[in-house]
Amino acid sequence: xxxxxxxxxxxxxxxxxxxxxxxxxxxxxxxxxxxxxxxxxxxxxxxxxxxxxxxxxxxxxxxxxxxxxxxxxxxxxxxxxxxxxxxxxxxxxxxxxxxxxxxxxxxxxxxxxxxxxxxxxxxxxxxxxxxxxxxxxxxxxxxxxxxxxxxxxxxxxxxxxxxxxxxxxxxxxxxxxxxxxxxxxxxxxxxxxxxxxxxxxxxxxxxxxxxxxxxxxxxxxxxxxxxxxxxxx
Amino acid sequence: xxxxxxxxxxxxxxxxxxxxxxxxxxxxxxxxxxxxxxxxxxxxxxxxxxxxxxxxxxxxxxxxxxxxxxxxxxxxxxxxxxxxxxxxxxxxxxxxxxxxxxxxxxxxxxxxxxxxxxxxxxxxxxxxxxxxxxxxxxxxxxxxxxxxxxxxxxxxxxxxxxxxxxxxxxxxxxxxxxxxxxxxxxxxxxxxxxxxxxxxxxxxxxxxxxxxxxxxxxxxxxxxxxxxxxxxxxxxxxxxxxxxxxxxxxxxxxxxxxxxxxxxxxxx
Numbered sequence: 197x198x199x200x201x202x203x204x205x206x207x208x209x210x211x212x213x214x215x216x217x218x219x220x221x222x223x224x225x226x227x228x229x230x231x232x233x234x235x236x237x238x239x240x241x242x243x244x245x246x247x248x249x250x251x252x253x254x255x256x257x258x259x260x261x262x263x264x265x266x267x268x269x270x271x272x273x274x275x276x277x278x279x280x281x282x283x284x285x286x287x288x289x290x291x292x293x294x295x296x297x298x299x300x301x302x303x304x305x306x307x308x309x310x311x312x313x314x315x316x317x318x319x320x321x322x323x324x325x326x327x328x329x330x331x332x333x334x335x336x337x338x339x340x341x342x343x344x345x346x347x348x349x350x351x352x353x354x355x356x357x358x359x360x361x362x363x364x365x366x367x368x369x370x371x372x373x374x375x376x377x378x379x380x381x382x383x384x385x386x387x388x389x390x391x392x393x394x395x396x397x398x399x400x401x402x403x404x405x406x407x408x409x410x411x412x413x414x415x416x417x418x419x420x421x422x423x424x425x426x427x428x429x
Numbered sequence: 430x431x432x433x434x435x436x437x438x439x440x441x442x443x444x445x446x447x448x449x450x451x452x453x454x455x456x457x458x459x460x461x462x463x464x465x466x467x468x469x470x471x472x473x474x475x476x477x478x479x480x481x482x483x484x485x486x487x488x489x490x491x492x493x494x495x496x497x498x499x500x501x502x503x504x505x506x507x508x509x510x511x512x513x514x515x516x517x518x519x520x521x522x523x524x525x526x527x528x529x530x531x532x533x534x535x536x537x538x539x540x541x542x543x544x545x546x547x548x549x550x551x552x553x554x555x556x557x558x559x560x561x562x563x564x565x566x567x568x569x570x571x572x573x574x575x576x577x578x579x580x581x582x583x584x585x586x587x588x589x590x591x592x593x594x595x596x597x598x599x600x601x602x603x604x605x606x607x608x609x610x611x612x613x614x615x616x617x618x619x620x621x622x623x624x625x626x627x628x629x630x631x632x633x634x635x636x637x638x639x640x641x642x643x644x645x646x647x648x649x650x651x652x653x654x655x656x657x658x659x660x661x662x663x664x665x666x667x668x669x670x671x672x673x674x675x676x677x678x679x680x681x682x683x684x685x686x687x688x689x690x691x692x693x694x695x696x697x
Contacts, residue, residue: 330632332586333579351582351630369630 220282223274224256228263230270234277241277249278254303255295258286267294324360331356331370338376352392361385373400374417384417389426399424431539434546435564435602437588439580441551443572444609447645447655448667449548450478452568454654455671457512461543464503466534467517468560469550470525476516479506480652490518493530499537508657513542523556531559553587563593566603566674568636572610573621578630581606585633605636607670612641613686624684637670639663640683 225233241248253274257265271281283301284291292302324343331337331346333353338344344358349366355373356362360382362374367388375382375397382396389411392403396419410426417426436449446469453465467475470490476482481504487497492515499515506512515538518525538545549560561567567588571581588602589595595602608624615621628635639645644661648654656671658664662683669679 329589330582332589333582335586348632349630351579353579353583354586367629 221251221253222256223253223279223281224259225265225270226259228260228265230266230273233270234273237274237277245278250280251278252280252282255281255284255300256286257284257288257291261286261288261291265291267291268298271298271300322360325358330366333370350391358382371395375419380419385415385429387414388412389415389417394424394426396424431542432544432566433535433539433564434544434566434568435549435561435588436546436568436570437549437557437561437584438551438570438577439553439557439584440572440577443570443577444639444645445551445570446474446478446548447649448568448570448607448609448639449475449546450654451656451664451667452671452674453479453512453514453544453546454506454509455656455667456544456546456675457506457509458656459671459675460511462511462541463544463546464513464515464538464542465546465548466515466538466560467548468526468556469548470517470556471519471522472550473517473519475514475548476504477652478649479514479654481506481514481516482652485516488516488518489534490521490525492534493525493527499534508653523550523554523559526555526559528559528562532563535563553583557584558587558591561588561592561602564588564602565594566605569604569606569631569633571606571608571627571631573608573612573616573623573627575622578622578627581631585631604633605674606631606633607636607639609639610641611638611683613684617686624681635681636673637666638681638683639666639670 227233274281281300283303284295285303287295295302322342324345325339326345326347327337328347330348331350331354333351336355339358339360341359343360343363344356345363346356347365350356350364350368350370350372352369354370356370357373357376359375359377359379362372362384364372364386367390368386369390369392371393372384372391373395374384378397380397384394384396391406394401394417396417399419399422401424406426414429415426416429417424436445436452438445449465453463456463465475466489467473476485484504487502489502491497492499492502502515504514504516506514535545547560547564550556569581569585571577585604588604592602594600608627612621616623624635624638640662642661642663644658644663645655648658655661655664656667666683669682672679
């Protein structure tokens with residue numbers, strides 16, 4: 197004789213548990229005073245009582261979030277009017293605890309305000325890379341995403357690169373490449389131009405082709421349309 | 430605590446070994462116990478310039494490998510009591526220089542010497558890197574010509590990044606420039622770079638300017654550090670440089686053409 201506690205191996209499934217998308221009515225309290233809310237609700241229901249009978253509703257508390265709300269009283273007054281509150285969403289912790297105590301579920305929807313990530317902060321403005329020592333032959337210095345400032349000289353055989361401008365407050369004898377990611381507004385400034393090569397956004401000029409008028413003096417170098425221009429400062 | 434000085438240049442033939450020998454002899458002459466090590470494994474030369482080539486038994490690589498101890502390998506100079514030479518091996522190559530082995534030998538030398546001079550080979554490969562790695566001070570030897578100046582610039586960059594001081598983020602290696610083979614008349618004609626041009630490019634402290642001099646070759650061939658030839662201008666210039674290294678303030682001589690005998694006697 198089978199006992200009641202004995203597991204039934206070949207029993208037919210008693211239930212299925214499935215996720216379903218359902219359309220539910222959402223009641224969104226805009227004030228916390230449930231008496232006032234009930235009065236307005238009564239007025240609305242008077243015109244079409246059948247529509248509201250046994251209507252499951254979800255309480256969306258987003259508008260009154262953080263304000264003291266007597267959730268149990270609100271639920272009672274809805275039930276008295278034939279509505280069936282089934283859950284709350286977007287409440288704070290106190291609301292959620294009160295909802296569970298009142299026999300309601302807590303509904304999590306995507307993009308809940310509590311789980312919204314901090315708005316991505318703007319990256320701090322790039323102050324650039326400042327080099328105080330001479331840049332020696334064979335060294336390469338690249339200022340990614342910003343300007344490069346060299347307070348000393350750049351030796352022949354050295355290479356300085358920047359996504360932004362390049363400033364050299366000594367003599368520029370090596371190679372200088374500004375706007376290497378393609379920024380054609382980047383410029384090169386130097387106290388004394390003796391460079392092996394200058395380039396802005398890929399447009400370059402080698403030492404041989406830098407006119408004598410630009411050499412040995414403070415200049416800025418920039419792109420004028422498609423052409424590199426060397427201008428005295 | 431011993432001070433480790435590397436004599437380096439990047440370029441070959443500019444006078445590293447001459448300078449190492451002269452500096453070692455100068456420091457010893459000034460009363461400091463000094464050892465000079467030849468790092469040019471496979472191309473040994475320091476022993477010739479120091480005049481001790483016939484007394485080499487064991488060498489630097491033997492000591493690194495533990496085949497000999499330091500006392501067996503160190504050669505005492507016959508002229509100066511405070512001066513010792515650690516010669517390079519001629520039969521090995523630079524791969525025999527391990528960072529750990531070099532460090533061990535330098536540590537042991539530091540116990541009994543005030544100054545350790547490392548005569549670097551040319552280039553920027555293993556031998557030069559090992560000679561420079563443990564340095565406290567660096568004497569950059571350059572000639573007044575563009576290729577030498579560029580190579581010096583390169584080696585200065587390496588001293589700033591690949592030495593123990595750089596790796597440990599300690600105070601950087603103290604850089605001192607020594608210009609050799611300087612001929613003021615050729616500078617005036619524009620055939621050579623001037624001291625000012627070179628100092629502007631390299632931007633390091635100027636330790637001394639050694640004039641182009643027949644005395645240097647003569648001393649090398651005779652196996653006598655040129656600093657011991659006190660009559661010669663090169664010898665005197667090295668002596669000034671050593672004195673400056675030791676903290677003395679001496680004006681730079683030999684930057685212009687030699688004066689006549691009386692000019693030198695009575696001139697400033």
